[in-house]
Amino acid sequence: FLANRYFVTFANYVVVHGFEHATKSKRSDHKAVLKQFLTDFTSETSMSLALYTVLHKPIRDHIEQYILLLTKLHEVLKEGSEKTVVTSAIKEYVKLQSFISQVLDEACFTKSLWKSLGYKFTDMLCVPERRLLEDSKNLPISASTNRSDRVLLFDDVLVLIQGNSFQSFDLKLVSFLPLLLKYLLLGSTMLFSLISPALLFLCPQAVWQWKLNQAVRQALNGKRDFPLWGKTGEGTEPPSCRFFTYVFRLEGKFKSASYEGEWHWGKPHGKGTLKWHDGRNHVGDFKEGLEHGFGICLVPRQSEDRYDCYKCHWYEGKMRGYGICEYGNDMVYKGYFKDNVRQGFGILEKFSAEHPFKYTGQWENDKKNGYGVWEDKDRGERYIGTWLDDHKHGQGIVVTQSGVCYQRTFHADKMVGSGILLLEDDSVYEGNFTEDLTFVGKGKLSFANGFILEGTFTNKSGQGLQMHGTLNTSNEQLDDRITKAQLGLEEFPVEKRWKGIYDQFLEFIHSGCKEETEESFTGFHIQTSKELRKSQEYLFCQRYEGTEDVSWKIEDILEDLVQHQGLESLQTYLEKALKSSLHPLGKLLKALAIAFQATYSGIGANRHLLTMAQEEVKYYAKKIWEFYQGLLHLALEQKGQLPAKCMDGDTRYACNVVLPLILPCFYPELFMLYMLYHEREDDLYCQGIMDLSLFPDIKLLEFLDVQKCSYRDTALSLSPLQRQSLIKDKCFLSATECLQKLITTVDPREKLVILQKTYEEIESTVSRVVDKDYKLPMDDLLPLLMYVVSRAKIQHLGAEIHLIRDLMEPTNRGGLYDFLLTALEVRKCFQQRQLQAAVAFLE
Template sequence: MFLCRSGNSQKKYSMNLCLNSLSCSEAWKHHKTVLKQFLTDFTSETSMSLALYTVLHKPIRDHIMQYILLLTKLNEVLKEGSEKDVVTSAIKEYMKLESFVSQVLDEACFTKSLWKSLGYKFTDMLCVPERRLLEDSKNLPISASTNRSDRILLFDDVLVLIQGNSFQSFDLKLVWVDENSIALSSLVSPAFFFLCPQAVWQWKLNQAVRQALNGKRDFPLWGKTGEGTEPPSCRFFTYVFKLEGKFKSATYEGEWHWGKPHGKGTLKWRDGRNHVGDFKEGLEHGFGICLVPRRSEDRYDCYKCHWYKGKMRGYGICEYGNDMVYKGYFKDNVRQGFGILENCSAEHPFKYTGQWENDKKNGYGVWEDKDRGERYIGTWLDDHKHGQGIVVTQSGVCYQRTFHADKMVGSGILLLEDDYVYEGNFTEDLTFVGKGKLSFANGFILEGTFTNKSGQGLQTHGVLNTSNEQLDDRITKAQLGLKEFPVEKRWKGIYDQFLEFIHSGCKEETEESFMGFHIQTSKELRKSQEYLFCQRYEGTEDVSWRTEDILEELVQHQGLESLPSYLEKALKSSLHPLGKLLKALTIAFQATYSGIGANKHLLTMAQEEIKYYAKKIWEFYQGLLRLALEQKGQLPANDQKACSMVLPLILPCFYPELFMLYMLYHEREDDLYCQGIMDLSLFPDIKLLEFLDVQKHLWPLKDLTLTTNQRRSLIKDKCFLSATECLQKLITTVDPREKLVILQKTYEEIESTVSRVVEKDYKLPMDDLLPLLMYVVSRAKIQHLGAEIHLIRDLMDPTNQGGLYDFLLTALEVRKCFQQLQLFWWDCFWLAEMWHGQERP
């Protein structure tokens, strides 16, 4: 037993000594003088190799043979048992060691012979002291179909293909062996194949590749039987491309699969270009960040984009070195589809939101020039304003013209802040020239020829109509862009991306490309807050929306009972496709109608745009649902005409800009209404009830058993208190449905109070309802009631027309209560003066 343990220790020592000889030889290269002196007694002028063998290898091999003989004799005398098993195992290990040493020496001899036979050209380029030949197709043909003039050499680090007077070298770390045909693939050169391979070659190639990847040789030479016979197909490696192509001279560090970059990786070029991201089958594919140096500048363009087969495609963000930022879609490396380009520098700041084609502004888009304080809404061609366009200025002036290559052509319509309307030709500085018609706010119309001479101001020759007729609302409140920009053609680039996502089968890997960055994008992108469609998931949402989960939930919540709550949840999520679509539409809407774009002449254009948003969102919901049902093998149900439920859900996103347009559109009538309300508020209940001609038997001015808010009161502003407070809630919601419910409850509160006064159920006829409603309206003091009324009327569900809601809304509309309060203003003014003891003017 002692001998066995000593034998094992000696075996390990001998094996380690042999394995370390290679690394030691590196050190001896630097001490050739000392080595030669040491070998003086063993060498002559022609036997250096023999001397090295005598000194370094023979003692070890003799030592191993002595141990094998010793252990063999010991094994013969031992009886069956555990001790004999240990000795038998030791003998096998020593025999492997002997085979290993012999094989290494044989490889050295074969390699030496190879260098002599190849000739100087190949030897000078291939000969490396540490390199060893493992197999040669000259000795063992790789397959029957291999060209006999070709020669294949398998070394321990490279595979070499010799063809005539040239050769190709393949690093074994980038060589893959196909099970069926032994396909050796690498981007160093086109793949080459060996059909009908011999089993020995296939086995040796696999082992050589695996050992090259591990960075060390197996012991025994080809590894243990059945273990590690195949190298991994996915690898991590650094390589410098040499051949012509887009990767020429680039260094790639990353994951490989079957001879091509595949997975995560980094490309670096000598000119400073860098690409970090996903690769597939040798090309950029998936999300990636690319840095491109700018010529003659020490700055970079940074592309954070999706790539498809080596080209930018889908949603991306580009931060240019000149302080511009583009957020939108790409195709074939150029901006294509919907996108936003913004100049963030202090000099000439601008922002374009709209359609792109072939890297240029083409189609419908909005341009905001912050220096000039102008916004252009219209069509583009090759980066120029071209076609119909609307220009809105910061001063409130707006005009509609035809443009050709950024220049105004033909006549147009110019709408001034004081409700002057000019129809004709005018210059870029808004000076009237040529024939035109100027309509004044007081009803006068001047029609003729206009000229503007230096030092003489504006001159005209024409006819002035002073009939003092009020301008038609169609003119004073002209709405622009309705015929010129059909709503279905605006923001087509946004819809196209979502349509493509649905047509692709809503594959999760395509969602980011079509609809914006997803939560799983790189850390580099998270540092930049330049997002278009979605925000990063910060743990604030209850559900992490995945495509398969979305389609599953669509099927589960398709019933009308649960559909509204599901749609509300989806539209509020920045990770749901419908939520991303709503976010994109919100950005487009704000780019058009916020800030400078808040102009009353754009109200109808904005209103129809929101209605169309609801229609398209409903269509995309139905498309998603049909896809989900088809994947489950179910037939889609008949399309439900329920897009009306979408509008109230999306309205909060657009309400601030939309309501501002309504306020501007109805500003004058609201001002007149507010003046009347202010004067009516001076009167106590009795005087106001008398003025409004409310029948006295309906006045709640005697002891009654009323609710808390309906209690008897002679104090000013306290009659019909519950109805007044109910109506005041009109401004607390943006949902037209909820506003109509508030009107209904206001009516019910009025009727309930009257019923308590007359001590019986009382259904108010229109003649009684109108004065009571005017009383409640005057006490509620809603500042922009006209805008509220028209917004409800324009955006309410069409199914409510002709019903109770329609009746209540009609009671508040301009032709009824609201207009009467305006017409009563002068009478209110007179009553106020009489109340204060003054005479009527």
């Protein structure tokens, strides 16, 4: 071991011309000293050669003498353990002798190279530990582009000299393609490149191929072979996939960056980390030398001690697909990218105390373009409308925290032309007004009491608002169409809202639903596979055989689509799919729910936006059904099958199957709009209920003109339960409790079933009282239904009824359900001597 270390160090000294530099001194006593060790030393012998010989020849001679001595001893010993020990010792000394010769030969070979090269190359390439293994001058290879190029193979790098410049490639990153006889090297300039070949092996290929492979393998192992080239055929194929750290120098976008990670054929490929000196770093997936897949990139902000963090999908070196970007200025963007800029649907939000805002909508080329919603949290306002180059441009609706809303045309953030202003007290102004909502110019103001003020409005400093025009007091009541006016219907066609969300999913389907693109197009979860297996959502994507070890893949999703085409099976499948944020359809629904909440929750809960919200929910169901059909078509095409004709393209399924499944995601905001829209009627209804609650049951039934035969106190004809109800003065209790279940579900279908069961309970109770089957005519049903409604005390019944009618299946129109809804909608005024006003029921 000591001899090995000595000769390695000795060889390093030889390579850098150490003995020449050491003997430059002309002191005369040097020769006298060297004569004592060298018998053949003459005056003509160079001092450097003499010193070189003195420091290695005695040791080599000593080792040679030991080999001779051990060989003689081996000849005289008999077979046995002692002879075996001597044999082993001889082998070790022979190996040491060979190692010394190899090391000294390499050193001399390398030293000769440094003498032949100019100072420019020597200064940059000469390292004491570096050894020359092969030189194209000695073992020629011809370049197809320039025959004067020179290739040097060292034990750690491969060097290409072209004229007065050179390129060096770390052997740990050199990959060889034996079938093509070309090399792939790191960076955009590739030696023996597949794309633009610079050098080809013309003669002799086999030797260079073998030596290069051996040198690469030894560099990867971090250990030189002994002897130098190892045994023939042993370990000649270095692995193509490697893990290594490398600092880029002149290689394009990664210049000066340090990469640590996986490599394949000389390029970053797999998991890795890039770091720059300025603080930038990128951790994630790479493919063929570029960022590709999910990655996290940190970029320092100029003149700030903060970073922008990009957690995004990358495609061929650029951000593309879904990403979350946390900027150093307290802003966060969640949405889609293309070519490193925000493109498609996205949400930008600022959380800092200074000017907080939130934008949800379409982006194009890193700017707000198209339909979007802007919430100014300082002003307490929300803008719903179109954008152009980061400015409000086109038609827009502004909703304020106070309940005031208006619709105007915008040009570069400025209001132009006339608009409609809907005030909180139900007054409506049509005309021009300023940003602070001051009337100016020609306009018409319609008051809630029916008066109309029309003329020219002015606002002079110190004089307040002035008006020149006419006041019309002939109208007794403001037209209900104005107080409940709906905005944005013509200006924002429902099919053009949130187009960015639909486009992303459509692109995903057109891509063939490839697994590598699924998360990029429809969002992602920063979870490990182990964490996913623990989550409840992970269980959805298992196949329905009940296995727990099936991992979720898009192939499994498409397979399940084919297996669940029957109506009942389809409903079960879609219900699970839409509840899972791991399923593409579930991700789509989640994005739509976020857009819906951004528009209609909080400040956006304004009754003048009800119809916009209602038609959006219906359109969501239609689009989800279309995308389901797209996925199914793709799955069937892959199996060579055709879709079922009975369901293909039938939009009825969107209303009958999809709408009830997605409604819970939008119900809170949607029902709030219904309550606000019908607030006045429901308030009257609640007041009437309060008044009627003062009546005992029998008195109220008499007051409602319910026929006495329907509830007479005849215990003999009543069941024990019904007899107990009458004793407690709780008539039609089962029907009342049934109707109260109306608020326990959001599904319009289930609400209609509850109404039907309520009707059946009323009819069943009457049948028991009269002791025969009894079909209630309309004249008998209405007062009984009013009694049950008054006792059920359901708040916002008018909103419930209208929501059911608006969202119920078209096939139910004109049938029993429609009849029951009509019965509930009937208003009936009751006059009573004890009551001072009429009581309005059943809105």
